[in-house]
Amino acid sequence: MFGLIGHLTSLAHAQAVAKDLGFEEYAEQDLEFWCSAPPQIVDNIKVTSITGQQIEGRYVESCFLPEMLAGNRGKTAVRKILNAMAHAQKYGIDITALGGFSSIIFETFNLSQMRQVRNIQLEIERFTTGNTHTAYIICRQVEEASRKYGIDLSKATIAVCGATGDIGSAVCRWLDTRTEIKDLILVARNQDRLVELQAQLGRGKIMGIEQALPLADIVVWVASMPKGMEIDPSTLKRPCILIDGGYPKNMSTQIQQPEVYVINGGIVEHSLDIDWKIMKIVNMSTPARQLFACFAESMLLEFEGWHTNFSWGRNQITVENMEKIGRVSIKHGFKPLIA
Template identity: 70%
Template structure:
């Protein structure tokens, strides 16, 4: 069996969807209640591969809310993720994906130092961030969507916002090694990490966001947009492709121009329907088939019986591992989302 650990986008969203997820008693509770609420296994389902194989899966709602980070409830956020992981292990799940902020919290706050969760000693090989498959899907979206829009990668400038993160650095490595993209613009907050990435790639220009955006034919956005930042449509190239790799997806609401196309990054479509609740609740257009690529990674690892933390640790994603998970993705019937928002 595989597992998915996730969370909803904010308190209002969590209250609204509590009925559908089966814990109606949470619906009218406020922030403090959600801070103490335990994780819940709320959905069980089957996933079928185009090969004919069938696997069993479940979704665990961590009851984490992004407001917990904004209100400096860091210890609460950490406890939420560790408790959800312990719940997955108690159910003897082979491999579980840490979705949304779950993997970010795990890496950022070094949760591998917290193996003991009450009476459970976490076995980290049972968990994956799903970032390798996410990075692979984003790269394939860049390649395929740019061709749809008539953007020639061999002449194109690609800006990667969040370039030093786990997914961002992997995207940079793939574009550097597997495509003939003309130029890479590297955007992130930490100058030292940017310089290390630039050295590793042997290319790329380090730039600030405002400087880079007018130069980019394609923008891969895998970092949170800074608060208060507004982007004028007129400053962007036409055509321009924006890949929104963040969570929640919100770039599509910020641009209104026929030649600026926004694609929800890191989303896959499965060839076969899945009877589950969670993708409808997070507003996928085709909830029976569309999902986050990090969740799909857990499915692929279960299909292939690769019961290991395939994606783990900061900046450990190689092009070779992206190719490996990409081959499994195609084999079992997954493809990148190519519908513009």
């Protein structure tokens, strides 16, 4: 059985969803209540591969909210994710993906060192960040969107914003070895990590966001924190492709400019309907088919019987593993969302 650990985008969103799901005691509560609310399994899922194989899973709502990252609530965010992981393990879920900020919190606060959650010793091999599949899908979106919108990659400049993060560095490695592009621009807040990444790649220009945007034919946005770098749409080239790999995804509403094509990065579409309700509450346009690539990774690992932490640690994603998860993604009927 596979699992998905997720969270909602804000307190208001959480209150509305709780009401829709019948959790009336959660619907009218403030942030302090949500800080103490326990994780809940709120959806049972069935997924059928195009091979005919069928698997079952559970969605674990962590009750974490992005507002908990503000101020002095870091310990609350850590507790939320650890409790959700323990809840998944308690219910015998074999492989669980950490969605949204769950994986960011895990890496930022080094939760792999915090194995004991009350009476449960976390078995880390039961969990995956899903970042390898997400990075693969974003790279495929770059390749397919460039063909769709007439941008020749061999003449293109691609800026990766959030380049030193787990997903961003993997995207850079793929673009460096698998895709023939003219120039690669590396954008992130930590200059030491940028210099290290540049040395590993043997290429890439280090720039600030203000310098990079006017030069980029394609912008891959995988900056990892809820607040930080922002895009000024007036500085973007025309035409330009913007791959929004953040969460929540809101660039398509914030940036509505002629010849600026915004793609929801890291989203896949399955060939067959998935029996679940959870994607309706995160506003997927086709909730029976579309989902986050990190969630799809746990499904793929369950399909293949790979009950292991396929994506784990910071900046450990290899192009070889991206290709490996990509092959089984295609095998079971997932494809990058481009529309």
